Amino acid sequence: MVSVVDIRKRGIKAVEQELQKENKAIISFKGRPKYVMLTLEEYERLMLDSAYNELKKKKEQGKAFVSTAKELIERIENEL
Numbered sequence: 279m280v281s282v283v284d285i286r287k288r289g290i291k292a293v294e295q296e297l298q299k300e301n302k303a304i305i306s307f308k309g310r311p312k313y314v315m316l317t318l319e320e321y322e323r324l325m326l327d328s329a330y331n332e333l334k335k336k337k338e339q340g341k342a343f344v345s346t347a348k349e350l351i352e353r354i355e356n357e358l
Contacts, residue, residue, distance in 0.1 A: 279304045279311065 280303050284292040296303035301320040305313040336342035
């Protein structure tokens with residue numbers, strides 16, 4: 279955990295050191311965890327995981343169609 283005071287004193291270096299440990303840096307304000315900074319890679323992974331889980335849920339509910347490009351082309355050709 280990195281405090282706001284630490285960031286004021288040491289700047290981004292304080293955050294970078296924490297990011298190297300865990301791919302995230304929890305920033306405390308007045309002694310309480312307040313913010314989270316992530317590496318770009320970790321943020322992108324979380325967004326992809328979230329999108330995948332949402333798509334999976336919609337597919338299970340029958341609200342989404344998921345296929346390969348080949349399957350999609352065949353489906354379109356059959357509808358014509």
